Amino acid sequence: MTLYFMSDRELTRLEVLRDLTSGRLTVAAASELLGLERRQVLRLSKAYQQRGATALISKKRGRTSNRAAPAELKAQALDLVRQKYADFGPTLAAEKLREVHSIYVGRETLRTWMLEAGVWSDRQKRRGRVYQPRYRRECVGELIQVDGSDHFWFEDRADSCTLLVFIDDATSRLMHLQFVQSESTFAYFNATQRYLEAHGKPIAFYTDKHAVFRVNKPGGLHGDGMTQFGRALKALSIEIICANSSQAKGRVERANKTLQDRLVKELRLAGVSSMDDGNAFLPSFMADYNTRFAKAPFNDKDLHRPMAPRDRLDEAFTWRAERTLSQSLTLQYDNILFMIEPSEFAQGAIGRRVEVVDFPDGRLEIRYKGRSMPYRTFDKLRRVTETAVIENKRLGGLLTLIRQSQDAGPPGARTSRGPKRRDQTNHMFGVG
Known part of the structure; x- marks a missing residue:
């Protein structure tokens, strides 16, 4: 082995040991220059005096690394990880490979293999997007x-x-x-x-x-x-x-x-x-x-506002839809035909937009100009088990609904535009 193959650190040690051997440096000075303990300096000096510069060259130089595993082992380990441990981290996967399959691979080696194969992501990629934290609002009831x-x-x-x-x-x-x-x-x-x-x-x-x-x-x-x-x-x-x-x-x-x-x-x-x-x-x-x-607010003020007399919660929290009242005083809502009881007020609503007010407790009102109008119903999704009693002038509209129901096949769901009624009680919209 020639001096040409020595590393910079080994060349530095060689110069210091030469000076130490020739008496130009003391052991304490050499120890400080090399950053080694006195005992280690004496050991290196003895080896240098016995074998010369070659004593300073690392014994590992030229040897195959123990970490350089064969390609077959790497392929076998990655195949097992993909098949059985795809969602395992490198540490746990290395444990399972050792315990279950008798494949001895260091966790850091396995981590490197998994990163190269795309089976694992490093911590920065797994962390994802970092969101800027938003400060709390100052007062209760603000948000x-x-x-x-x-x-x-x-x-x-x-x-x-x-x-x-x-x-x-x-x-x-x-x-x-x-x-x-x-x-x-x-x-x-x-x-x-x-x-x-x-x-x-x-x-x-x-x-x-x-x-x-x-x-x-x-x-x-x-x-x-x-x-x-x-x-x-x-x-x-x-x-x-x-x-x-x-x-x-x-x-x-x-x-x-x-x-x-x-x-x-x-x-x-x-x-x-x-x-x-x-x-x-x-x-x-x-x-x-x-x-x-719970945390204390920055400001003790409560921004909740009291309910005003005009705040009618029963009226506000209702499902509302508009329909046009036909000449026969009928309208459709959620696949049900509503037949308005004839009256002078109802006649004035023909051809006009009326409002269907659907309450959470199952009540339903049909209003025109804020006034409720009484009605009867015919559900086209239910099978007709009784003879329908209806005025002649409304018979055409009813027959049209029945024909549409028959063409559509067996009873099914309500219209997609209607409300979901799992949390509404006592309503009329059950499917027969």
């Missing part, structure tokens, strides 16, 4: 985050259902919780009405882009870009703001994760197995949760 969480809240004791969560942005305080069948307009009508009766009107609700809160199709409902829930809040002078991402409403998203852990266990311990019992249990749970996790 209320709203979301629905579908989950097996009662585990195997009942079917899955949805928990509607209202949380204050300024304090992370749970303002209202309610179990419902689904995240529907009528469910939000009922829950929001209870919220307003308990706390008053906030400045704004902060939601996602669920169809209850935002018309996601161009030229949707009434063409004005406003949903039934949005119309109800506008009537009450409450703003609704839709977040662009789930991260933007992170407080309610994090609260959902906490609730899916803590609330499920508390319901189990309390022996609660139904939505009704769960809703009765929620107030005490909310009080305990807020004691543990």
Whole structure:
């Protein structure tokens, strides 16, 4: 081995040891120059005196690295990872390869192989986009985050259902919780009405882009870009703001994760197995949760506004649709034919737009100029089991509906434009 193959560090050691051997340097000075302990300097000096410069060359020079595994081993390990451990991290995958398949590969070696093969991503790529945190609002009632969480809240004791969560942005305080069948307009009508009766009107609700809160199709409902829930809040002078991402409403998203852990266990311990019992249990749970996790607001002012005399919640939280009253005093709504009782007032509404007001409790009114008109109904989705008694002038319209129902085949769902009625009680729209 010639000096040409020595590394820079080895050449530096050679110069220092020459000076030490010739007496130009002391052992202490050589130790300081080399950054080694006195014992190591003496060991190197002895080896240099016995074998010359070759004693300073690393014994590992020219040997095959123990980490250079054969190509067959690498291919075998990666095949097993793809087949059985695709979602495993390098550490756990290396353990399984060793324990189950007797393949001994270091975790860092396996990590490198998985990165090269695209089976694993480094920490920076896994972390994804970093969102700038948004500061809390200053006052209670300034911004209320709203979301629905579908989950097996009662585990195997009942079917899955949805928990509607209202949380204050300024304090992370749970303002209202309610179990419902689904995240529907009528469910939000009922829950929001209870919220307003308990706390008053906030400045704004902060939601996602669920169809209850935002018309996601161009030229949707009434063409004005406003949903039934949005119309109800506008009537009450409450703003609704839709977040662009789930991260933007992170407080309610994090609260959902906490609730899916803590609330499920508390319901189990309390022996609660139904939505009704769960809703009765929620107030005490909310009080305990807020004691543990709620924060103090930056400003003690409460921005909830009291309900005004003109704020009629029963009227605001209704599903409303407009129809044109025909010459035979009939109209269709959600595949039901409504026949208005003849009167002088009803005659004045012929050819005009009348309003169908669908209440969460199942009541339904047909109004013209704010006045309700009595009616009878014929459901074209139900089978006719009795002889229909109807005036001759309405017979044509009824026969047309029956023909359309027969052409459409067996009874099916209601119209797609109608409301979802799982959370509406005592309504007339059951399918026969």
